[in-house]
Amino acid sequence: MYDYPEPLKNLIEAFRFLPGIGPKTAQRLAFFLLSRSNEEVEMMAKALLEAKNRIITCSQCGNLTDTDPCCICVDMRRDRTLICVVQESRDIITFERMGDYRGLYHVLHGALSPLDGIGPEELNVAGLLKRLQEGEVKELIIATNPNAEGDATALYLARLVKPLGIKVTRIGFGLPVGGDLEYADELTLSRALEGRREI
Amino acid sequence: MYDYPEPLKNLIEAFRFLPGIGPKTAQRLAFFLLSRSNEEVEMMAKALLEAKNRIITCSQCGNLTDTDPCCICVDMRRDRTLICVVQESRDIITFERMGDYRGLYHVLHGALSPLDGIGPEELNVAGLLKRLQEGEVKELIIATNPNAEGDATALYLARLVKPLGIKVTRIGFGLPVGGDLEYADELTLSRALEGRREI
Numbered sequence: 001m002y003d004y005p006e007p008l009k010n011l012i013e014a015f016r017f018l019p020g021i022g023p024k025t026a027q028r029l030a031f032f033l034l035s036r037s038n039e040e041v042e043m044m045a046k047a048l049l050e051a052k053n054r055i056i057t058c059s060q061c062g063n064l065t066d067t068d069p070c071c072i073c074v075d076m077r078r079d080r081t082l083i084c085v086v087q088e089s090r091d092i093i094t095f096e097r098m099g100d101y102r103g104l105y106h107v108l109h110g111a112l113s114p115l116d117g118i119g120p121e122e123l124n125v126a127g128l129l130k131r132l133q134e135g136e137v138k139e140l141i142i143a144t145n146p147n148a149e150g151d152a153t154a155l156y157l158a159r160l161v162k163p164l165g166i167k168v169t170r171i172g173f174g175l176p177v178g179g180d181l182e183y184a185d186e187l188t189l190s191r192a193l194e195g196r197r198e199i
Numbered sequence: 200m201y202d203y204p205e206p207l208k209n210l211i212e213a214f215r216f217l218p219g220i221g222p223k224t225a226q227r228l229a230f231f232l233l234s235r236s237n238e239e240v241e242m243m244a245k246a247l248l249e250a251k252n253r254i255i256t257c258s259q260c261g262n263l264t265d266t267d268p269c270c271i272c273v274d275m276r277r278d279r280t281l282i283c284v285v286q287e288s289r290d291i292i293t294f295e296r297m298g299d300y301r302g303l304y305h306v307l308h309g310a311l312s313p314l315d316g317i318g319p320e321e322l323n324v325a326g327l328l329k330r331l332q333e334g335e336v337k338e339l340i341i342a343t344n345p346n347a348e349g350d351a352t353a354l355y356l357a358r359l360v361k362p363l364g365i366k367v368t369r370i371g372f373g374l375p376v377g378g379d380l381e382y383a384d385e386l387t388l389s390r391a392l393e394g395r396r397e398i
Binding site for chain 2: 002003004005006007008010011013014017018019020024025027028029030031032033034038040041042043044045046047048049050051052053054055064065066067070071072088089090092093096182183
């Protein structure tokens, strides 16, 4: 049976590899790119490779960055006694857009999920303990997602960190429960930050 | 204000450039790619460049191809007295999936749309006339989309081609009117092909 020429098939396959892109969308995207100029396609290919080559993980907070430490960790105007723990790098952007928070961050790269085989060793927990043991931090705000895995992770961290004499707070439940932190609007997130409570 | 590091921002921008991809989806796709291996990202970048470099337009029918003429135009088992006119290369795949059609194709790369400044000169009409003047073709099936632009194009082509003594048919209106040929199911398309009528 007739099918698309090989390079076009490969391009469609490449798009299908992305999450949430079905066969029809992949086809549309491939045809769209073929209709663009060489320069535009080369720019896109370059953006892929550059991002993959240059983006690294901050050795202090685990944020995605192109410098190590990242620009938040080296910013001396920030409150270094406060660390906000988030699941993913993209959650930091959500916090920064709100604008109310001036402390540091720590990215876990996930949440505890025994069913998926994700325990504390799979998360960036050792790095957090190392930062806390330096003694500068007074409060740890846990802003993991408001769902079962996020709550379990919060509880686990609270038990782990409290013996160090550091105040541990959980972000307030102004957040819609069961959701994803990434989609929180600035106002809800601001309320949640105000209403944080000790655990 | 804090923002993503430059290479990541560029990658998100590159995804936003694609049709139907909003800021949140672009962000998700970028983070997804960063989480994949170097090899996978390189494969994707290569697929983009290879497709753009190697895919050309068939000099006979206007189909997208990596050989010229394309594999349909050189296939001697096909009925060379029959040409089916479609708007886009991807419409050929829809026809070929149906499996009932064994003639040749001609891709217009669009439809007449005076409001958008698309006249016959912007479409692959001259190439069609050249093929028809070679004298082998007995019937021209017009399978432009069942909407205003597609119908106008069909009427225009019928008036242009009939003086050459070639039978001109329009694909039957089994197709849901107002839609897009690309989304037709095989059965509807098969009925439409059977029910074609002279214009």
